[in-house]
Amino acid sequence: MPAFPEAAEAAVRDEVLRGNLRHATGTIRARRAAAVAELSDWAALRAAGAAIKERTLRHLDHYLLQVEERVTAAGGVVHWAADAAEANRIVTDLVRETGEREVVKVKSMATQEIGLNEALAEAGITAYETDLAELIVQLGDDRPSHILVPAIHRNRGEIREIFADRMATWGRPAPDGLTDEPAELAEAARLHLREKFLRARVAVSGANFVVAETGTLAVVESEGNGRMCLTLPETLISVVGIEKIVPTWRDLEVFLQLLPRSSTAERMNPYTSLWTGTTEGDGPRAFHLVLLDNGRSDTLADTVGRQALRCIRCSACLNVCPVYERTGGHAYGSVYPGPIGAILTPQLQGMEDELAASLPYASSLCGACYEVCPVAIDIPDVLVHLRERAANGGAVSRRGTPVRIRPARGHAAERAAMRAAAWAFDRPGALRAAQRLGAATRRLHPRRLPGPGRAWTASRDLPTFPEQSFRDWWTRNRDDRQP
Known part of the structure; x- marks a missing residue:
């Protein structure tokens, strides 16, 4: 599939x-x-x-x-x-x-x-x-x-x-x-x-x-x-x-x-x-x-993902999901389609398979599935948890034995971007400089990213950069008389 x-x-x-x-x-x-x-x-x-x-x-x-x-x-x-x-x-x-x-x-x-x-x-x-x-x-x-x-x-x-x-x-x-x-x-x-x-x-x-x-x-x-x-x-x-x-x-x-x-x-x-x-x-x-x-049993060993086992197969999450409504169940490649399938299949089958590794991304994270679930499965929370596993790999259980899986293919650029963001957010001066550079060059920014970034902007526009960051706006407009 x-x-x-x-x-x-x-x-x-x-x-x-x-x-x-x-x-x-x-x-x-x-x-x-x-x-x-x-x-x-x-x-x-x-x-x-x-x-x-x-x-x-x-x-x-x-x-x-x-x-x-x-x-x-x-x-x-x-x-x-x-x-x-x-x-x-x-x-x-x-x-x-x-x-x-x-x-x-x-x-x-x-x-x-x-x-x-x-x-x-x-x-x-x-x-x-x-x-x-x-x-x-x-x-x-x-x-x-x-x-x-x-x-x-x-x-x-x-x-x-x-x-x-x-x-x-x-x-x-x-x-x-x-x-x-x-x-x-x-x-x-x-x-x-x-x-x-x-x-x-x-x-x-x-x-x-x-x-x-x-x-x-x-x-x-x-x-x-x-x-x-x-x-x-x-x-x-x-x-x-x-x-x-x-x-x-x-x-x-x-x-x-x-x-x-x-x-x-x-x-x-x-x-x-x-x-x-x-x-x-x-x-x-x-x-x-x-x-x-x-x-x-392996799913049960995952303290976050195990809530998928609460499912009583009512299908309410499918009927409210904007993704399922447009793609149907066959696109999920599993007997369990829709939001519940996006969290259950990767755990039952393992995420080494390309299809299973892609399913946690088959969601807009709007949360409608959680709102209608009769046993309160927090599907968006599990989706994010499984996305982290797909991007970074990590420890899982296989037939009751702890193993460590490798990251799924296609996430190298994402990991590099997250490491760069973490480095910048940890250094206020570097973050301020990057924000000012982005604001100064905002008219030159493309609507679509090149290279590995194309996958992200294939279905969405690149957000428009503001003329100034909130930090700069606050510095220029704050009332120093306020405590």
Whole structure:
């Protein structure tokens, strides 16, 4: 994948994409604001959500062991996956043991993160996405562009064409004469997916939350496909990031208020599915929980960056971000787009990769993402923290081992400029001389910098130098009679 600046430059030229994003994010943003305004205690709920997540992360080792104990006692089997390869191997082996070659999936960002569909395909196993937006992405050989609405970059006409051209390849074809009316598109998807729900014997899910005190998993969704995936198959495999744990049911109550209003602008999710292990004669006969690390423990070791693990995947930060609204999710090159992706991906993947190193700069630092985050993640603060790491390198954790990474490429001029500025600010005489020289030559200054400075002025004008510095103005105009 190209670095964010190159991908974004191409995306902003796509007028259809920008129109789709502007309409969709604007609509979601307005509805969310109205839903949140209904609660007089929203600020208190937000603070509670942040506090619960922070407490859980501080004692994550304890809660993970508690989850394993409770799930096992309820008839489930717990597997530990250190990285994507291990998680994919575990899931693939579990499916193979059933003898099946098809699985149905309820939308799971963790499985997208590890590339599970591709790993299953290599083993001869087909994974069918059942969320409507994920189905559109899968049929279109596309990639998700949004956390909550993966096909947000598509309009109704494009979706109709995808259904008409591709549905037959994956199962039941689209009806003849299909139009782009939402009701007809939804009915075509329902008929296509119902066939798979009734045939599938294995399902793969994620989880929005895992309640440690009982080992209960929760999935919230709006279409009912999750309920079908979680109850009809004989075997259920859930791949869940270790940060999804909440200690108690009382804690879960807080997030079941925060999440729907922040994501879909609903007072509650239409479908909230909860399951604890297995029950004879009710639901799947076998349940497997795969607890996924894949960089999360290393992120936890970063005292500033760890707050990204509070994320409950509501996507509110995407819907208010001026950068995301113009570039879409594909430019981020990750399953986690937008502001949260700009801080989560570099920590999970490491910043040695050019794309990951560019993501902390995919922001204007306007702070809108922090204002809407239901668990108060200070995304701008983490962005600045990661920019420092990209520019200067430093100590990080990799697979639990402290290592020191080198600065990302392209920051040598920035480091030189910062060293020069630090030298000047430490020497008042030199700073005063530089300010006077800048003022004297202000009419000769270019609007764009040459050489390495071109990257900075490619998207902004060079600030105009004032005729005199504040220090000189104060010296000439201050009233010496004032104390």
